[in-house]
Amino acid sequence: NAGVTQTPKFRILKIGQSMTLQCTQDMNHNYMYWYRQDPGMGLKLIYYSVGAGITDKGEVPNGYNVSRSTTEDFPLRLELAAPSQTSVYFCATGGEGGRNQPQHFGDGTRLSIL
Amino acid sequence: QKEVEQNSGPLSVPEGAIASLNCTYSDRVSQSFFWYRQYSGKSPELIMSIYSNGDKEDGRFTAQLNKASQYVSLLIRDSQPSDSATYLCAVNIRGGADGLTFGKGTHLIIQP
Numbered sequence: 001n002a003g004v005t006q007t008p009k010f011r012i013l014k015i016g017q018s019m020t021l022q023c024t025q026d027m028n029h030n031y032m033y034w035y036r037q038d039p040g041m042g043l044k045l046i047y048y049s050v051g052a053g054i055t056d057k058g059e060v061p062n063g064y065n066v067s068r069s070t071t072e073d074f075p076l077r078l079e080l081a082a083p084s085q086t087s088v089y090f091c092a093t094g095g096e097g098g099r100n101q102p103q104h105f106g107d108g109t110r111l112s113i114l
Numbered sequence: 115q116k117e118v119e120q121n122s123g124p125l126s127v128p129e130g131a132i133a134s135l136n137c138t139y140s141d142r143v144s145q146s147f148f149w150y151r152q153y154s155g156k157s158p159e160l161i162m163s164i165y166s167n168g169d170k171e172d173g174r175f176t177a178q179l180n181k182a183s184q185y186v187s188l189l190i191r192d193s194q195p196s197d198s199a200t201y202l203c204a205v206n207i208r209g210g211a212d213g214l215t216f217g218k219g220t221h222l223i224i225q226p
Binding site for chain 2: 031033035040041042043044045048050056058090100101102103104105106107108
């Protein structure tokens with residue numbers, strides 16, 4: 001039982017490049033989230049999804065896009081990477097009840113934009 | 115407007131003592147409160163969840179919630195060096211997205 005799996009673990013991008021961060025879960029949770037964490041800071045919500053085909057913006061969505069075609073997968077796409085997007089990205093899942101339920105995190109993707 | 119506040123620390127506690135971590139939040143109608151532990155370079159790991167006023171105990175950990183004061187705390191008894199980590203307080207903030215709002219975390223150091 002893998003839980004929440006994120007790939008890649010590390011990536012260096014050049015300014016203006018694009019990439020997709022992958023997130024897959026086997027917990028059968030409807031709720032999925034993408035957060036970013038900058039050094040010394042808490043996590044900030046980028047996008048979330050309450051089920052397949054449904055996504056919505058979080059606190060810091062600019063420069064990102066998501067899709068949710070299946071319950072298991074919730075990829076995050078960066079278009080035109082900028083240095084401000086250098087961060088650690090965490091994918092998380094939550095059970096029914098959304099924000100009232102604890103969230104379970106993947107190991108993260110460490111992304112540097114140079 | 116800061117919605118979830120924590121003292122960033124570092125908080126230094128001798129081994130075997132009680133570590134007390136505090137968190138305040140701005141939304142009076144928040145209903146769900148979580149403590150996560152995050153080791154350096156790792157992902158957040160759920161330690162405790164609490165939904166009602168009062169204390170909730172799980173092993174060496176006790177979460178305390180006071181909704182009237184908008185205050186939630188985490189006590190760690192018999193602190194061990196392995197407890198050294200950053201502790202994140204997370205709250206569901208009404209009016210925002212469906213995710214949690216996190217504090218910046220308190221860096222806890224247990225001195226052997």
